[in-house]
Amino acid sequence: MLRLALSALALVLGFSAAKAAVVWQGEAVIDTSTGQCSAEQSIAPAQGRVLRTVLRPLNLSDNGANTTITFIANQTAMFAMVLDRGAMPSGVAAVFGHDASGVIKANVGVPYSNFIQSPAVIATSTAEATLQGRIENFLYIEGCTVTFRAAYTKRND
Amino acid sequence: MKRLLAALAFATLPITSAAADTVFVGNVFIDFVAGGTNCTSTFAVNDTARVLYRPRGGALGNGGKGYLAYVTTRSSYVMLVQNNDFQANINYAGSGVGSKGNLISRAGGITVWQQNPPTLNAALPTVSIRGRFANFFGISNCIVEIRGNLVRR
Numbered sequence A: 001m002l003r004l005a006l007s008a009l010a011l012v013l014g015f016s017a018a019k020a021a022v023v024w025q026g027e028a029v030i031d032t033s034t035g036q037c038s039a040e041q042s043i044a045p046a047q048g049r050v051l052r053t054v055l056r057p058l059n060l061s062d063n064g065a066n067t068t069i070t071f072i073a074n075q076t077a078m079f080a081m082v083l084d085r086g087a088m089p090s091g092v093a094a095v096f097g098h099d100a101s102g103v104i105k106a107n108v109g110v111p112y113s114n115f116i117q118s119p120a121v122i123a124t125s126t127a128e129a130t131l132q133g134r135i136e137n138f139l140y141i142e143g144c145t146v147t148f149r150a151a152y153t154k155r156n157d
Numbered sequence B: 001m002k003r004l005l006a007a008l009a010f011a012t013l014p015i016t017s018a019a020a021d022t023v024f025v026g027n028v029f030i031d032f033v034a035g036g037t038n039c040t041s042t043f044a045v046n047d048t049a050r051v052l053y054r055p056r057g058g059a060l061g062n063g064g065k066g067y068l069a070y071v072t073t074r075s076s077y078v079m080l081v082q083n084n085d086f087q088a089n090i091n092y093a094g095s096g097v098g099s100k101g102n103l104i105s106r107a108g109g110i111t112v113w114q115q116n117p118p119t120l121n122a123a124l125p126t127v128s129i130r131g132r133f134a135n136f137f138g139i140s141n142c143i144v145e146i147r148g149n150l151v152r153r
Helices: A035-039
Strands: A024-033 A050-056 A067-073 A077-083 A091-098 A104-118 A128-135 A146-154 B024-034 B048-054 B065-071 B076-082 B090-097 B103-116 B126-134 B143-152
Touching (some): A077 A104, A077 B090, B048 B143, B076 B103
Antiparallel strands (some): A077 A091, A128 A146, B024 B048, B126 B143
């Protein structure tokens, strides 16, 4: 996998001011997955699987200049994608979290494509949002490519 | 984006494969919380989460690093101990993702550690742990104690 140095990120290093961030929380459904996805049985993102996801759009409140999208698989693996300046529909995200064994993953480069967010620009007044797209090496599983659709609701706390 | 990739040196990092490591997974409860407002408004006694415990050990297939991951429905925090066993009076390197997508990286300390059995092997069916951690979830001076019985995956 690729390691990326994201430009000028106030990423990592130290505890960020989470309480002032504005996020949307939801669920993602896996629509398609490649055969390699079954390699990690405890979290295999097969078609129809549902994952908790959080969307933290860029440039709102204390959210910073990038969009972060997290996925938690089976409350076992954490896959947090940082999209440089919220680049959509495609790019290479810097991914942080841990795999299904609890092994820390940091700044792992993951290609994504066909990302469509609605609304395209999210404001603090946006009540609901959706996101769909394609992610390679999903959940750090080599060769595991998925497509997904997610629906989000604004978190008010 | 091309801007992002311009002039960056890439280093390859291993992608997780289906290696034969030894991991224990289970439910933990919080038994103790102490700290400032950030801490006590985030954690409370009787909170529950899933824990992944991957202790160090070549015989376990786990190498020299031990990991303890505390995973909720929307956040997670992993404590890494390098070249040492989880035990009291040592430090750990913390890394996590908060419930609002905030990235966490902070060192902390282990002040209490009880494990039964004390010596692990790859055939053990379960292990029970109790651990008290400072700077839990990267929150300064947040002390949390967890307890649980874990099953080998």
